[in-house]
Amino acid sequence: MTSCRHLSTLVVVDSTVVDYESLVNSTKPGTAVLVLDAERDGIEQISQALAEADSLESLHILSHGSAGVLQLGSTSLNWQTLRRYAAQLQAWAKPLAGAEILLYGCKVAAGAIGQWFVRQLKSLTGAEIAASTNLTGSSVLGGDWNLEFTTGEIRTPLVFSASAMASYPHVLPVLVSDTFRNGDVTDKVWVFGTDAPAPGRPPSELPFLTARNTTIAPTGGLPGNPSRQLDPEGEGALRLTSALPDQATFVLYNNPVPSVQGLTITFELYAYGGTTNPRADGVSFFLLDGTASPTDAGAFGGSLGYAQKEDIAPGLVGGYLGIGFDEFGNFSSATDAPGQAPVRNGGQPQGRVPDSIGIRGSQASNYLFLGGTDSLPFGIDAPTATTREEATRTIKIDLTPAGRLTVQIDGNNDGDFLDPFESDPRLSNIDVAQLTGTPKPETIKFGFASGTGDFNNIHEIRNLVLGTFNNAPLVSPFTEVLLPGTTILLDGTTSADPSDGFFAVDPDVADGDFIASFQILTLPDPAQGTLFVGDPLTGGVPVVAGTTLTPEQIQTIYFQSTAGFTGASFTYTAIDSRGQAAELPATVTLNLRDITNQPPNTNPSQLEIPRDDVRLVPGLSGTDPDGDNTIQFFQILTVPPASEGQLFLGNPTQGGRPIQAGQRLTPAEITQVYFQSSSTFRGSSFTYAAIDDQGEIDPTPATVSLIRVGTGDVFCPPGRNFTGNNRDNKIDGTPDFDRLRGLGGNDRIRGFDCNDILQGGRGNDTLAGGADRDVIKGQQNNDVARGNAGDDVIDLGLGNDRGFGGKGNDIVDGRRGNDRIQGKGGNDTLRGGRGRDTLNGGPNNDFVDGQQGNDEVRGAKGDDFMNGGLGNDRMRGSRRADTAYGRRGDDVIWGGPGVDVLFGNKGNDRLSGNTQNDRLNGGPGNDTLTGGNGSDRIRTGVGRDQINYRSAEHGVDRIVDFDVANDVINLRRIFNKPEYTNPDRFRAYVRLRDSDNGAILRVDSNGDAAGGFLRLAILQGVQIADINPVTNFIV
Secondary structure, three states, X not given: OOOOOOOOEEEEEEOOOOOHHHHHOOOOOOOEEEEEOOOOEHHHHHHHHHHOXXXXXXXXXXXXXXXXXXXXXXXXXXXOOOOOOHXXXXXXXXXXXXXXXXXXXXXXXXHHHHHHHHHHHHHHHOOEEEEOOOOEOOHHHOOEOOOOEEOOOOOOOOOOOHHHHHHOOOOOOOOEEEOOOOOOOOOOOEEEEEOOOOOOOOOOOOOEEOOOOOOOOOOOOOOEOOOXXXXXXXXXXXXXXXXXXXXXXXXEEEEEEEOOOOEEEEEEEEEEOOOOOOOOOEEEEEEEEOOOOOOOOOOOXXXXXXXXXXXXXXXXXXXXXXXXXXXXXXXHOOOOOOOOOOXXXXXXXXXXXXXXXXXXXXXXXXXXXXXXXXXXXXXXXXXXXXXXXXXXXXXXXXXXXXXXXXXXXXXXXXXXXXXXXXXXXXXXXXXXXXXXXXXXXXXXXXXXXXXOOOOOOEEEEEEEEEEEOOOOOEEOOEEEEEOOOOEEEOOOOOOOOOOOOOOEXXXXXXXXXXXXXXXXXXXXOXXXXXXXXXXXXXXXXXXXXXXXXXXXXXXXXXXXXXXXXXXXXXXXXXXXXXXXXXXXXXXXXXXXXXXXOOOOEEOOEEEEEOOOOEEEOXXXXXXXXXXXXXXXXXXXXXXXXXXXXXXXXXXXXXXXXXXXXXXXXXXXXXXXXXXXXXXXXXXXXXXXXXXXXXXXXXXXXXXXEEEEOOOHHHHOOEEEEEEOOOOXXXXXXXXXXXXXXXOOOOOEEEOOOOOOEEEOOOXXXXXXXXXXXXXXXXXXXXXXXXXXXOOOEEEOOOOOOEEEOOOOOOEEEOOOOXXXXXXXXXXXXXXXXXOOOEEEOOOOOOEEEOOOOOOEEEOOOOOOEEEOOOOOOEEEOOOXXXXXXXXXXXXEEEOOOOOOEEEOOOOOOEEEEEOOOOEEEOOOOOOEEEEEOOOOEEEOOOOOOEEEOOOOOOOOEEEOOOOOXXXXXXXXXXXXXXXXXXXXXXXXXXXXXXXXXXXEEEEEOOOOOOOOEEEEEEEEOOOHHXXXXXXXXXX
């Protein structure tokens, strides 16, 4: 390793990363690089390297990963092993003081597990962290180099050069991948051919790779152009037809791939350069039974090489699905011309549908028409295009494990499928087996076909990726400790960090997947001991490497250590019901028990109790990490104040004795601790600690929370049960548990103490809770509901209502109607419902959700989480640190004076920070983003976005994904001031400079006076040569 003493950057590389050298070699001179030994603990190796560092600014970790998992040498650092490594990770805080950590592993921050894992790493190391939520690596394989999830402001750029990342060809495995850009295919398993020519017609050209420099195809490969190489290496495509008449070609990937995990397929389609009007015919992508090996495609013309033409040519042998991208339009028609006899099985009632997508079923269904679009306004082909790039259509085809088909097309090449007609509902979630009666084959082959007739077009394919829907299981490592010559069940309970033992999670459980089996991959060193299925003392059977076990059997694995045992380990994996094994196996570590005594652990607990009551305190217990369960005593360290109540050993109503601070209790006595609350009890706590057989006391005592609750319907005596009449009633509760209900009039209903239920009825009612946890329902008409004290649940009902939460942690639902909701005190949850609602969070940390309708959402004074919902919402933060999500609709979001995180999400949104260092994320859509006076982090997202500046004295913003092809920076408001008189504003008042982090934007802060240039923004990853002053700036 290059020493990292006095160096600012350390790159840690797991040696199992494929071709990591091409990335590491692109780092700047002087960067320290540590390549982990795959046979050693990765955390230990990194800790040793950091111990030698004294001036690090960033730590970069390049490794395999998954949600909440980093593979580091022989170590899997994950959501279950963090505690084991907590002390070592905390020791990183000193050498990483002020530094940032970038984690490049695939999907490390994916989902709730991944994000929790990254936040815990930050808590332990003290460093801000960036990590990926998706595949990291080659964009061709569906990956990228964006680290989408961050724990805070990240200023460190990616450590690898842009060219190295762009050319890195790897990512987590997919089933099939080929760009067709080069002179040869990736997998040589292709079959190709042409249809027999019609009488009197010349034969069709073969399909070919435009970058291949020889005509002859290698075995399993594809040929080159018969006349000449059309494109240089790296810039080619798979050409199915040239702009010639009567072409009919096909290519078949003649190697079956499993379908049990579902398939997701993407490719780029180019149809352009035709010499006729209209242009024709189109391209089909087909799936067929993996046991079939056809040597010919189906019929051409309107059948696009997949379906049949009755009495003329059969369809594709073994065909399962054919998807036609149809310029001329007959794939969706039963006939080839109006009035002719049908030649295909079913179609659109109107017959030919030009520029459409159609789907046909299996050979067994006689290639039944399953559905299709109308004519797409953007077309399948690009008639005016002269290059393939101008004609790009990206196709995405998903076939779920259950056999449901969805087809999407990116018609404007903006990188998504969100625009009109790109995700047609008629091509979504099609139950293929139900419509055709053909189950999904266990294995599938696939291919393309294309043809022309009297009308022609160039048809080409690029960037094919076929992957699986299935997510691999996650398996958990664990540790056991034992003595020489002993036998233990491996259930994760013997170490200082108890776990669940053998454990796996299937991320696809919601889709019907499950953990089907476990497999022991490697064994412990025989000199250290032996694994058994079942207790070896009662007939257990020794385990051999590769043993597959059911989930029930894995819980009966024992380890019998030898007399000379000093420590061992082995690995295991889990396999789901679709045959997918965990990407990273888990290690079970078997350690020699340390004879040095470890202090015991004490378990915290809590008790909910009303005033003037007696209850048993639950959950008082402890454990001894030495594994011998030798807790001798528990010591009560502190007791509640006398004004709150008294602890007793035994029930005080049956002779229990008061407990004093410092008193010791046996393990049996600790289960008989009672608490008697006073008449003025408001809530309290006490602490206690376990003591083991060596007399050592837990150095981290546990706290038991005593929580006051309302007496409720269980502990309050019944109060008033009253229903009003159809007049205007005034209904008051009692100090007991009341059920009060209005009817047809405009009622005034008020609770008192206890957990009351108040219902308004059909009038314009006013309802007020009381001192406890009330349930308030406005029902019909325009009601006013107030929770007052207590944690209330308020349902405003159907009218245009007003809701006030009160002092507790309230839940207020607007439901239907245009409601006005105020949180008041407490950490409230406010949900608007279907109408055009106004929601105000109140002074504490609230969750405010507009839901449907065009809502007005305000966070007020706390650290609020605001969710706009489905409409065109207006959202305003507070003085504190708010998080706001626009969701769908064209939203307007103001962050407020705090340090805010704003997400526009779908729609054409307007986001404005304020005075602090905010994070603005535009999302899909054409967004307008204004950072404000702080140093903001701006992510524009997909779409044509505009970043506004109102003053040259804003903070220095970091724009992390500026798209020079679409995005624009608006400086007009700065320069529309009297002191700026030069008509060539960009040349006079704007300066750009390249840096390692990207292009630095400076603007003149004092107009025509000398000097005054201030840094305004850093366009991360963008160089000056990429920027067009005319299209990227408004001045």
